[in-house]
Amino acid sequence: MPGSDSTAHRSKSRRPKYSQFSQQELPAFKLILTPGYVISTFIVVGLIFVPIGLISLFASETVVEIVDQYDNECIPKDFRDNKVEFIKNKQTNKSCTRTFTVPKQMKSPIFIYYQLENFYQNHRRYVKSRSDKQLQSKKNAAHIRECKPMGETDNKDPIIPCGLIAWSLFNDTYGFSVKGKDLKVNKRDIAWGSDKNYKFGADVFPKNFQVGDVGGKSLNSSIPLSEQEDLIVWMRTAALSTFRKLYGKIEDDLQANDVITVVVENNYNTYDFKGTKSLVLSTTSWIGGKNDFLGVTFITIGGICLFLAITFILLYVIKPRPLGDPSYLSWNRNSTPTPGR
Numbered sequence: 414m415p416g417s418d419s420t421a422h423r424s425k426s427r428r429p430k431y432s433q434f435s436q437q438e439l440p441a442f443k444l445i446l447t448p449g450y451v452i453s454t455f456i457v458v459g460l461i462f463v464p465i466g467l468i469s470l471f472a473s474e475t476v477v478e479i480v481d482q483y484d485n486e487c488i489p490k491d492f493r494d495n496k497v498e499f500i501k502n503k504q505t506n507k508s509c510t511r512t513f514t515v516p517k518q519m520k521s522p523i524f525i526y527y528q529l530e531n532f533y534q535n536h537r538r539y540v541k542s543r544s545d546k547q548l549q550s551k552k553n554a555a556h557i558r559e560c561k562p563m564g565e566t567d568n569k570d571p572i573i574p575c576g577l578i579a580w581s582l583f584n585d586t587y588g589f590s591v592k593g594k595d596l597k598v599n600k601r602d603i604a605w606g607s608d609k610n611y612k613f614g615a616d617v618f619p620k621n622f623q624v625g626d627v628g629g630k631s632l633n634s635s636i637p638l639s640e641q642e643d644l645i646v647w648m649r650t651a652a653l654s655t656f657r658k659l660y661g662k663i664e665d666d667l668q669a670n671d672v673i674t675v676v677v678e679n680n681y682n683t684y685d686f687k688g689t690k691s692l693v694l695s696t697t698s699w700i701g702g703k704n705d706f707l708g709v710t711f712i713t714i715g716g717i718c719l720f721l722a723i724t725f726i727l728l729y730v731i732k733p734r735p736l737g738d739p740s741y742l743s744w745n746r747n748s749t750p751t752p753g754r
Contacts, residue, residue, distance in 0.1 A: 466711030
């Protein structure tokens with residue numbers, strides 16, 4: 414019968430039951446950007462950002478920072494024209510004494526950084542030249558495929574840690590004194606805890622490291638990699654060609670006008686690639702080290718927002734424009750939903 418056929422056809426239909434959800438007709442908030450909304454938003458953003466920027470700048474100004482570039486000054490005058498020969502010659506005296514005056518009181522802890530410029534730790538081949546598996550466990554000592562050409566000795570023994578990153582480990586040293594009194598440098602807890610606990614194994618010890626042509630600092634073969642914090646800090650490669658890495662901490666306060674004497678062992682070769690190196694002493698604030706960029710950025714954005722708010726207010730007062738009727742907007746029109754649509 415015709416009626417039974419149509420009933421059977423309807424019962425087999427896969428058409429979903431009509432609902433506002435399935436037809437995407439649920440009510441929604443649709444913001445209309447009236448002059449009042451726009452001006453108010455700019456004012457609120459400006460009033461929030463400008464004070465944050467001022468507070469950040471004030472915090473940055475409380476940080477005391479001393480930067481001393483010593484790569485050129487620590488070369489004897491006789492070698493100024495051939496710095497590479499001086500740094501590669503093992504017979505030359507690499508010791509150098511630097512002095513500088515503390516401009517303001519520096520409260521402990523005072524962080525010691527070495528800063529390198531024109532050193533591209535983000536180079537692809539350099540970043541890949543390491544074996545994370547080898548660093549984590551002694552059972553992976555022979556896992557050196559990624560480390561070529563700094564993976565094994567001439568006798569085919571694996572180098573631990575292998576790769577160009579470890580081989581180029583920074584090896585300048587600094588000794589500090591004030592008024593004839595030596596300042597102790599604390600080199601503990603300068604690396605990330607996650608690196609020490611998970612990336613460098615407590616059962617992995619240096620082996621065959623820096624044999625032959627020395628690229629950087631040698632490592633004590635009796636200390637596991639998880640405690641070699643200088644290495645751990647260096648192995649966290651920098652994203653930019655100019656970077657700072659933590660060398661240690663001075664846990665004594667320094668007073669204004671104190672004269673710091675630094676004995677530098679100028680061993681690291683930055684002269685081959687025309688790089689520079691500097692010693693940095695810095696205190697910190699609640700936002701970290703000295704960083705004017707954050708405060709300037711907040712003030713700039715807040716100032717632009719306030720300027721736009723004032724401009725829109727003047728335009729609205731001097732030359733107002735009538736607003737359109739929102740009832741003509743598509744979502745305000747009365748429409749009857751069609752279940753079969």
